[in-house]
Amino acid sequence: MNVSFYGHVRQYHNIKSEIDANIHEVLESGQYVMGPMLKRFEKELAAYHGTKYAIGVGNGTDALWLTFMALGIGPGDECITTTNTFFATAEAIWIAGGTAVFVDSDPKTNCIDPAKIEAAITPKTRALVPVHLYGQCADMKAIRAIADKHKLLVIEDNAQAVGARGNGFRIAELSDAACTSFIIQKNLGTFGDGGAVVTNNSEVDRIVRKLRNHGSDKRSCHSYGFNSRLDDLHAGVLSAKLKHIDDGNCQRRKWAAQYNAGLAGATRFTLPTETAGYHHVYHLYVIETKEPRDRDAFLSFLNENGIDAKCHYPIAIHQQEGFPWGKQARIAGAIPNSERNAACCVSLPMFPELTEEEVDYTIAKAMEWDRRG
Numbered sequence: 001m002n003v004s005f006y007g008h009v010r011q012y013h014n015i016k017s018e019i020d021a022n023i024h025e026v027l028e029s030g031q032y033v034m035g036p037m038l039k040r041f042e043k044e045l046a047a048y049h050g051t052k053y054a055i056g057v058g059n060g061t062d063a064l065w066l067t068f069m070a071l072g073i074g075p076g077d078e079c080i081t082t083t084n085t086f087f088a089t090a091e092a093i094w095i096a097g098g099t100a101v102f103v104d105s106d107p108k109t110n111c112i113d114p115a116k117i118e119a120a121i122t123p124k125t126r127a128l129v130p131v132h133l134y135g136q137c138a139d140m141k142a143i144r145a146i147a148d149k150h151k152l153l154v155i156e157d158n159a160q161a162v163g164a165r166g167n168g169f170r171i172a173e174l175s176d177a178a179c180t181s182f183i184i185q186k187n188l189g190t191f192g193d194g195g196a197v198v199t200n201n202s203e204v205d206r207i208v209r210k211l212r213n214h215g216s217d218k219r220s221c222h223s224y225g226f227n228s229r230l231d232d233l234h235a236g237v238l239s240a241k242l243k244h245i246d247d248g249n250c251q252r253r254k255w256a257a258q259y260n261a262g263l264a265g266a267t268r269f270t271l272p273t274e275t276a277g278y279h280h281v282y283h284l285y286v287i288e289t290k291e292p293r294d295r296d297a298f299l300s301f302l303n304e305n306g307i308d309a310k311c312h313y314p315i316a317i318h319q320q321e322g323f324p325w326g327k328q329a330r331i332a333g334a335i336p337n338s339e340r341n342a343a344c345c346v347s348l349p350m351f352p353e354l355t356e357e358e359v360d361y362t363i364a365k366a367m368e369w370d371r372r373g
């Protein structure tokens, strides 16, 4: 049996009529950039998050650095984040001209460990940038409390957790803005690139809107800016898919429960944990080998048996060759948990359109490897 890592085409087939109808509507409208479909999707996205504003941009990386710029983060400003994230989190800090400061992650959630943040704060610190890694929210209540105490901005990297919730808080509720990615493999993904900022801050809304459109909010009047808009065709695809995001996340949670039950007896790898009271949306289902030296062999075993398992992310940012490429960066304290996560992680196939048989087969093969000792 072959189990693929992504189910994009299956998802398309399941909701084809809705996606096709929206694409058709855009094509017939004659307005493909900053048109009515983008406006409609921005309204829907803001309503979904319970925020006042949503701004569609070119991709998730742009969503981050446009937000940093809108909040005045630039050269000399330190932003605290983690190294076990997709590269773009740090990249966006550097594009804005800031200094990326890396602290360790929590070994249970792999999100930023709030207990490590305060020791990293200096007079230059301007912002905290938690990443809701793998689909589970970081501890935003603790992060908000630290930000309030030290008067810092908070920007959530929510590329991986649309629809997730914490214990008593929603994404974008306890921050200045949350930034998401709509690249196809995300829980809410389009057939290409896209991104958005959701916020309750009217200045972030106003400035990001201008920055994404050549510094313009009025025809022929410009200030400094860029070209980073979410195309209307993508907005149409996303508008159709947004209606199904909660069902999709619910199905991901069911597969995660099936994996958890089937893999519970494993002795050579550990399973992901959901923090009590949180709503994890399993963008990725990531297990960790207990021994770093086992990881590559485990991954190869799964791949050789037709299971397209992957690693997110096998080389932490600070361990990438050439780090930090002439950019400003500081590692604050030891970061053994982030390094361990990078060395041991294995992502099993996880998408709503998986079948029962595919999940069972993946479990059987993972347990076969586990028993080999």
Ligand SMILES: Cc1ncc(COP(=O)(O)O)c(C=O)c1O
Residues within 6 Å of the ligand: 059, 060, 061, 062, 085, 086, 088, 089, 131, 157, 159, 160, 180, 181, 182, 183, 193, 194, 195
């Ligand atoms: C945690 C994280 N941050 C940022 C990004 C950047 O998003 P994009 O690829 O849309 O630029 C991604 C995904 O690609 C991501 O996973």
